[in-house]
Amino acid sequence: MVTRPLTRQVLRIFISSTAIDLGGYRDKVRDAVLRLENVPIAMETFSAQSGQPASECMRMAAEADAVICIVAHRYGYVPPKELGGDGERSITWLEVDAAKRAGKPVFAFLVDPKAAWTQESAIRRNNNGDLCRSNSLLALVLLPDDPAQAAGCLQDARAFANRSGVVEFQLRCVHAACELHRHLGDYPQAITEADAGVLLADTCGFGRYSIDLRLALAETYLAAGDARKALQNARNALDRSEHPDCQYAWGRADGLHFCGLAHLRLGESKLARQRLTAALELRERLGHGRVEETRRALGLCQG
Numbered sequence: 065m066v067t068r069p070l071t072r073q074v075l076r077i078f079i080s081s082t083a084i085d086l087g088g089y090r091d092k093v094r095d096a097v098l099r100l101e102n103v104p105i106a107m108e109t110f111s112a113q114s115g116q117p118a119s120e121c122m123r124m125a126a127e128a129d130a131v132i133c134i135v136a137h138r139y140g141y142v143p144p145k146e147l148g149g150d151g152e153r154s155i156t157w158l159e160v161d162a163a164k165r166a167g168k169p170v171f172a173f174l175v176d177p178k179a180a181w182t183q184e185s186a187i188r189r190n191n192n193g194d195l196c197r198s199n200s201l202l203a204l205v206l207l208p209d210d211p212a213q214a215a216g217c218l219q220d221a222r223a224f225a226n227r228s229g230v231v232e233f234q235l236r237c238v239h240a241a242c243e244l245h246r247h248l249g250d251y252p253q254a255i256t257e258a259d260a261g262v263l264l265a266d267t268c269g270f271g272r273y274s275i276d277l278r279l280a281l282a283e284t285y286l287a288a289g290d291a292r293k294a295l296q297n298a299r300n301a302l303d304r305s306e307h308p309d310c311q312y313a314w315g316r317a318d319g320l321h322f323c324g325l326a327h328l329r330l331g332e333s334k335l336a337r338q339r340l341t342a343a344l345e346l347r348e349r350l351g352h353g354r355v356e357e358t359r360r361a362l363g364l365c366q367g
Contacts, residue, residue, distance in 0.1 A: 078128035079106040080159040082140040089134050097132075118148030121155055122162035123351035131163040133205060136175040139194040150314065152232075152272055157201050164205065165353030172205045174198070174217075196224040196233050203240040207247050214244055235261055235273040242280045251288040255281065275301045275315040282322040286329070295326035317346040321358050328365060337365040 077097045079090055090106060097104040105128055107121075125131055133156065140156050143149025149158060163170050199221035206214035218240050225233035238261035245254035258281045265274035278301035285294035302319030305312040324339035340362040347355040 075102040075129040076127075077102055077104055078125045078131045078159070078163065079104055079134075080125060080131055080156050080163075081134035082136065082138040082154075082156060083107060085136055085138050086134050093132055093134065118143035118155060118158055119351050120148070122148070122158050122353070125159040126162040126166035126168065126351065126353040128163065128168060130168060131160060131170045133160050133170055133172045135172060135198045135202060137194055137198075139197045150272060150312070154197070154201075157197075160201065160205050162351075162353040164207075166356075169209075170205050172202055174202060192224055193228070193230070193233065196221045196228070197236060200225075200233075200236040200240045204243055207243060211244065211247060214240075218244060231264065231268045231270060232273075235265055235270055235277075238264070239273070239277060239280060242277070242284065246280075246284045246287060251284055254284045255288075258284065271304065271310060272312060272315070275304050275310075275312055275319075278304075279315065279318045279322060282319075282326070286322065286325055291326045291329035295323060295330070298322035298326055313346065313350060314352070317343055317350055317352055320346065321354075321361070324358075324365075325361055328361060333365055337362065340365060 079093050079097075081090055083090070094104040094106055105124055135156075140154040142152065142154050143158070144151050149155070153161075160170055160172075199217040203214045203218035203221065206217065218237060221233070221240070222237040225237045238257050242254045242258040242261070245251070245257060258277045261277040262274055262281070265271070265277060278297045282294045282298035282301065285291070285297065298319050301315055302323060304310060305315030305319055320339050320343035324336045324343055327333075327336035327339060340358055344355065344358045344362055346352075347358055
């Protein structure tokens with residue numbers, strides 16, 4: 065009798081990190097993935113893509129089976145809107161966010177602050193600011209698997225943000241704090257964080273953060289069972305995203321989605337279907353990592 069070798073699934077592992085300072089580490093991760101007979105997906109092997117570079121990276125991260133994220137002292141490249149980014153978040157942040165929204169596991173490795181580091185030039189170029197950004201990113205990456213470590217990263221990021229007085233750093237931390245408290249079920253604290261962030265963002269003219277925080281508020285109110293307040297914040301975020309001076313496609317997609325969910329909770333099926341249909345079309349076009357949530361919600365409207 066001939067025995068057949070057991071087959072197993074070959075996993076596609078996306079490698080996310082800055083490139084200039086972490087090339088050697090990326091090589092080691094790639095080699096380890098290959099030794100385990102899986103397939104590494106890394107920028108070094110990308111072919112020419114038909115879409116916008118940032119959107120393609122987010123799509124590949126969302127479609128991978130898992131993401132390995134390596135974080136050191138550099139924040140990395142921030143793709144502009146015309147290349148599929150938002151002009152504010154790094155490509156590493158966008159890749160990890162896409163994977164998390166798609167429900168894919170993200171394994172994050174952070175350089176030990178005590179370790180010797182040879183990138184003196186990176187350290188001289190405001191390393192503390194980049195580390196603050198990295199810690200606020202890690203706070204989001206580590207949810208929901210390790211909320212305790214996420215809280216530690218957020219604490220470190222917030223300590224520097226408060227000392228620096230830089231509004232961008234403070235808003236990043238506020239957003240991460242809102243996500244953390246919502247995950248822990250502490251909805252009043254999540255709402256307090258987001259409300260304070262919205263006030264700061266509006267006062268200082270950080271429009272994209274104002275939109276993202278209003279969307280975080282909408283999602284929190286939905287989790288807390290207050291569909292009317294969720295709808296109010298989602299509509300506000302949607303209106304701001306559609307303003308001619310903004311045109312924030314990701315904000316519009318999420319605003320439509322949360323408006324649709326709120327209408328659905330309020331028993332307004334026709335409005336829910338309209339909003340969710342528009343959200344699905346836009347999320348699919350963007351390669352949005354949470355597009356399946358919109359499909360499921362739309363199925364509830366049509367069921």
